[in-house]
Amino acid sequence: MARKAPAKNPARASESSLTDRAYRDLEELIVTLRLAPGSAVSEAALSEHLGIGRTPIREALQRLARERLVTILPRRGIIVSEVNIGTQLRLIEVRREVERLVAKSAARRATPEERALFAQMARDFEKAARSNDEVTFMRVDREYNELSVVASRNEFAAGAMGLVHSLSRRFWYIHYKKAADMPRAAKLHADVARNIAVQDEDAAAAASDRLIDYIEQFTRDTVSADN
Numbered sequence: 001m002a003r004k005a006p007a008k009n010p011a012r013a014s015e016s017s018l019t020d021r022a023y024r025d026l027e028e029l030i031v032t033l034r035l036a037p038g039s040a041v042s043e044a045a046l047s048e049h050l051g052i053g054r055t056p057i058r059e060a061l062q063r064l065a066r067e068r069l070v071t072i073l074p075r076r077g078i079i080v081s082e083v084n085i086g087t088q089l090r091l092i093e094v095r096r097e098v099e100r101l102v103a104k105s106a107a108r109r110a111t112p113e114e115r116a117l118f119a120q121m122a123r124d125f126e127k128a129a130r131s132n133d134e135v136t137f138m139r140v141d142r143e144y145n146e147l148s149v150v151a152s153r154n155e156f157a158a159g160a161m162g163l164v165h166s167l168s169r170r171f172w173y174i175h176y177k178k179a180a181d182m183p184r185a186a187k188l189h190a191d192v193a194r195n196i197a198v199q200d201e202d203a204a205a206a207a208s209d210r211l212i213d214y215i216e217q218f219t220r221d222t223v224s225a226d227n
Contacts, residue, residue: 019221022052024062027172030069030080031170037082041070042126051195067166088219091164097211098160103192103208105152114151121147123191134176137186144193149197163216168215175222181214188214 008059027036040054043061047054061078064070071079110118121144128137149158176182188211195204 009045018052018056019059022050022056024064026057026064026168027058027069030064031166031173033170034172035080037080039080040080041080043078057092064166067163069166069170070078075135081175083171084217085223086148088167089216091167092212092216094160094221095164095168095215096166096209099212100205100208101154102148102152102157102161103196103204104152105157106148106200107196107199109153110196110199111149114147115199117195118144118151118193122190122193125186125193129186129190132183135183137182138169138173138191141189144189148196155169171219171222174220179221180218185211185214187219 026035035041043054043057046061047057050057061070061072065072069081071081073079106114106118121140124136124140127133128140144215146162149161152158172180188207191207192204192211195207
């Protein structure tokens with residue numbers, strides 16, 4: 001006789017949903033610099049600010065610590081991580097290899113529904129490029145990153161990508177007005193999404209490399225822009 005599937009625990013599901021919400025809200029606060037690099041935060045203050053209990057806040061902070069967006073100091077508090085150009089360049093070394101793998105895997109494994117979403121994202125990136133719309137670009141970029149990981153069907157690549165995207169998005173947010181060519185970045189993202197949509201693995205990988213070439217140059221350009 002087949003065993004019955006265990007009943008879902010509504011309380012556990014609700015707590016998980018709150019943890020996800022706390023993570024997304026805190027990640028956005030950090031990436032958009034509303035929680036500034038080097039600033040000290042507390043579970044109690046964040047819980048009050050977001051209207052979420054301390055347990056989901058604590059779990060979200062532990063995830064953010066794994067992603068190096070915060071540092072948890074026992075008995076001393078929580079510090080939002082500083083931004084460092086050397087760290088960012090080392091991050092790009094890893095990001096180049098993982099993003100190429102994710103782009104190729106997504107081109108090979110994406111479902112028809114996911115390919116349709118990639119095609120729409122390519123159009124959205126192009127639209128953001130034409131209008132120089134940074135808000136739309138940031139929104140679509142996040143959706144693209146999340147869909148790419150899902151479509152790659154590779155949990156190990158997904159784990160690696162989780163460690164680089166938030167740090168990369170924060171670095172972009174800090175410096176893009178001084179050193180970035182947002183329309184170019186949006187067009188490069190569109191190229192990757194479009195090639196995934198048509199299941200061209202090699203073209204998706206090459207487009208991914210061109211995107212990372214640009215991101216690396218942008219990162220190096222921030223040094224001269226800040227001087």
